[in-house]
Amino acid sequence: MSETTNTNSSGSISTTRRRNRAPRKPKKNMIPVGLAAALVFVIIGILLAQRSAMLGFFWMTGIAFGFVLQRARFCFTASMRDPYLTGGTSLTRAVLIAFALTTIGFTAIKYGYFAKGLPIPGMSYVVPISLATLVGAFMFGIGMVIAGGCASGTLMRVGEGFFMQVLALVFFVVGSLWGAHDFEMWKYLFISKGKSVFLPDIFGWSGAVFVQLLLIAVLYVVALKWEQKKSNH
């Protein structure tokens, strides 16, 4: 903490600051490093694709997802936490828009298979909802706020070189393995007692899309109103 005698507070932040700071050291040119990294990515991609096309595809999509997440600073943790912490809901609304887009996209894919009479892909993810869902989501929420990132956010920031989150990643792996190890027990004791719901079975295909988009739209409006209310206090 430092006191200065400068009373002129209007617009002189940067000039006052630069005066008492050591000159910044020149930045290293990172372009050669970036090119070398890109070359390494391509070589590893080719090697993986020779073993299995799927591995090569995962490598590519993984890097692409990581890049988009990092540049967009698309933080799922913040989308759930910031409405409470700061009243800001811009990320919450971004997630809702992403949900709306995936609703349309995945319905299109699933309906495409359904219309041709083929087995619908991804139906193994239609799992029972029960109290276990609520408890699990709540625990995950606490964990991700303490760790400062959800699954994708933690991975992305480990890639950025943020050391504290390497620790989060270690325990993320430990927890996942432990969860997978005991999953059958949880499934038998709690999860299988719930009811699995596939919205198109209840509302029909177009009805399901409509209901889900309506729900997302309602949440979007609520988020917008919440932000306005919080910023006009």
Next chain:
Amino acid sequence: MKEVIIDSLGEACPVPLVKAQNALKEMEVGDVLIVQIDHSCAMKNVPEWARKEGHNVEIEEVDDAEWEVIIEKTK
């Protein structure tokens, strides 16, 4: 004009923001708060929150992946 510096280097996302919020509450109009951050997510939400509250905000990248968010309290 008082200048408060918060060293949040090495601290993950919500911590710098909460510290900044608490520090700014104690400060007078015209005081300057400097938050030192090396977490890319906090680099986004600290300035976003401060701008929404109506303060003057400047961001400076002092080193690779190390930022100073300079907030002047305006109200």
